[in-house]
Amino acid sequence: MRRPRHKTGIILAALGALWTCAVCADIPAARKAELMHLLDQDCGSCHGLTRKGGLGPALTREALAGKPAVMLREVILHGRPGTPMPPWNSFVNEQEADWLAQILLEGKTDAH
Amino acid sequence: MRTELFHSSRKFFLSLVGAALVSACASPRGTGDLGIIVERAAGSVQVIETSHHTRLAQVTGLGDLSHASAVYSRDARYAYVFGRDGGLTKVDLLRGRIDKRIVQAGNAIGGAISQDGRLIAVSNYEPGGVKVFASDTLELLADIPAGSGDSKRRSKVVGLVDAPGDRFVFTLWDAGEIWVADMHNPRQPQMLKFPNVGKQPYDGTVTPDGRYYIAGLFGEDGLALLDLWQPEKGVRRVLEGYGRGEQPLPVFKMPHMDYWAQANDIAYVPAVGRHEVLVIDQKDWKEAGRVAVAGQPVFVIARPDGRQLWVNFAPPDNDTVQVIDTLSLKIVRTLKPGKAVLHMEFTPRGEQVWLSVRDENRVDVYDTESFERRASLPVDKPSGIFFTSRAQRIGQ
Numbered sequence: 075m076r077r078p079r080h081k082t083g084i085i086l087a088a089l090g091a092l093w094t095c096a097v098c099a100d101i102p103a104a105r106k107a108e109l110m111h112l113l114d115q116d117c118g119s120c121h122g123l124t125r126k127g128g129l130g131p132a133l134t135r136e137a138l139a140g141k142p143a144v145m146l147r148e149v150i151l152h153g154r155p156g157t158p159m160p161p162w163n164s165f166v167n168e169q170e171a172d173w174l175a176q177i178l179l180e181g182k183t184d185a186h
Numbered sequence: 187m188r189t190e191l192f193h194s195s196r197k198f199f200l201s202l203v204g205a206a207l208v209s210a211c212a213s214p215r216g217t218g219d220l221g222i223i224v225e226r227a228a229g230s231v232q233v234i235e236t237s238h239h240t241r242l243a244q245v246t247g248l249g250d251l252s253h254a255s256a257v258y259s260r261d262a263r264y265a266y267v268f269g270r271d272g273g274l275t276k277v278d279l280l281r282g283r284i285d286k287r288i289v290q291a292g293n294a295i296g297g298a299i300s301q302d303g304r305l306i307a308v309s310n311y312e313p314g315g316v317k318v319f320a321s322d323t324l325e326l327l328a329d330i331p332a333g334s335g336d337s338k339r340r341s342k343v344v345g346l347v348d349a350p351g352d353r354f355v356f357t358l359w360d361a362g363e364i365w366v367a368d369m370h371n372p373r374q375p376q377m378l379k380f381p382n383v384g385k386q387p388y389d390g391t392v393t394p395d396g397r398y399y400i401a402g403l404f405g406e407d408g409l410a411l412l413d414l415w416q417p418e419k420g421v422r423r424v425l426e427g428y429g430r431g432e433q434p435l436p437v438f439k440m441p442h443m444d445y446w447a448q449a450n451d452i453a454y455v456p457a458v459g460r461h462e463v464l465v466i467d468q469k470d471w472k473e474a475g476r477v478a479v480a481g482q483p484v485f486v487i488a489r490p491d492g493r494q495l496w497v498n499f500a501p502p503d504n505d506t507v508q509v510i511d512t513l514s515l516k517i518v519r520t521l522k523p524g525k526a527v528l529h530m531e532f533t534p535r536g537e538q539v540w541l542s543v544r545d546e547n548r549v550d551v552y553d554t555e556s557f558e559r560r561a562s563l564p565v566d567k568p569s570g571i572f573f574t575s576r577a578q579r580i581g582q
């Protein structure tokens with residue numbers, strides 16, 4: 075199955091957070107563990123190990139409530155110009171960014 | 187007599203053992219070769235000594251220690267640990283236990299101890315500002331909201347240091363300001379404010395003599411400099427446009443200016459968005475060169491004698507440490523200590539450096555002359571390493 079296109083993602087989000095990460099199941103467990111490590115440690119250096127924020131904003135489920143997953147994916151991949159948020163697309167691909175966005179929105183703290 | 191007392195008082199003896207006493211026998215010891223290592227995920231610190239590379243105690247229950255830092259009491263017995271969750275914990279190194287602990291804010295970044303050792307200041311993110319406490323009791327003495335102008339919005343505060351003259355100096359990240367707090371009356375600090383110092387000042391530090399405060403800028407190429415001997419002259423910009431208009435590289439971890447790496451009137455700072463260490467001549471605050479390095483530098487720290495600089499890096503180069511010879515400005519050694527080297531700390535006279543290798547759950551000890559690894563200690567997700575020699579240094 076193909077990954078949903080950008081516009082499809084927006085529509086899905088707009089329809090009431092029905093977003094599901096269609097191809098996340100394809101990410102191997104070992105890679106998911108690496109991604110969680112990246113989220114905790116490297117994202118955590120600005121957003122906090124517990125995602126409660128630091129120099130960067132909080133990324134808790136509450137803080138992100140209502141934010142479209144596709145927006146989170148785009149910020150993860152391409153950063154936010156004018157802020158210290160860098161583009162992470164040299165570390166994660168689109169599918170992995172989708173998965174991370176889902177983890178954040180659900181407030182999950184482990185890969186399972 | 188003393189032995190009898192020990193045997194007769196079983197309870198007393200057990201309490202001594204339970205406290206994980208640094209010295210199992212009752213003989214007194216100094217603290218000059220002690221330090222702590224932060225275990226960031228476990229919320230604990232290890233008390234270590236550098237003469238024999240041994241762990242003396244583990245102190246738990248310090249909360250969220252991601253990005254934790256510490257300062258020392260002037261007698262170098264107590265470490266004040268600043269946790270991310272706003273926790274301020276006073277750790278007794280000799281007893282290997284918490285002496286006092288408070289949670290003073292929702293989200294904190296660091297702190298400082300005053301020149302006379304009586305005050306502890308903490309810089310906060312949420313709510314922003316600075317709080318000042320008595321170092322013995324941790325009683326709150328002053329709350330400085332640090333809003334810009336008439337704004338009620340509290341700014342996130344970074345780069346908090348002590349300075350001579352009973353002062354604390356700090357930087358407002360959101361507002362782009364530097365403030366100097368005169369603490370002669372700790373309950374009513376007098377504030378000197380410098381607005382418009384530059385875009386997104388991300389950290390600040392003070393020279394070892396306590397004269398110059400300098401803030402690194404993230405939002406533009408340059409540094410903001412304040413002469414604390416002549417604050418009336420204001421903040422000026424130095425090293426403006428060091429990026430020469432080139433597009434900056436992405437920065438995957440903020441650099442730090444916690445330590446002022448300085449030798450022979452030359453200072454060394456991490457460039458932002460360039461894989462370079464900037465060399466500054468302190469006589470005129472002009473660029474005196476730059477050294478190309480393996481990645482985005484995070485810490486650039488000088489060995490206490492000033493002859494070497496040790497540099498670690500942001501991801502993806504955080505498995506690497508480079509050593510620069512300050513005489514030739516050449517890289518003399520590239521080390522690969524392991525995955526995620528987060529922090530480095532020299533022993534007081536610099537013959538060893540201790541490195542946190544977070545993802546390998548180790549702290550390694552290197553000889554700074556031969557670059558050989560002398561020891562390795564198991565530590566759970568180590569980050570900051572802080573030795574008691576900081577107790578006697580301005581700005582640390």
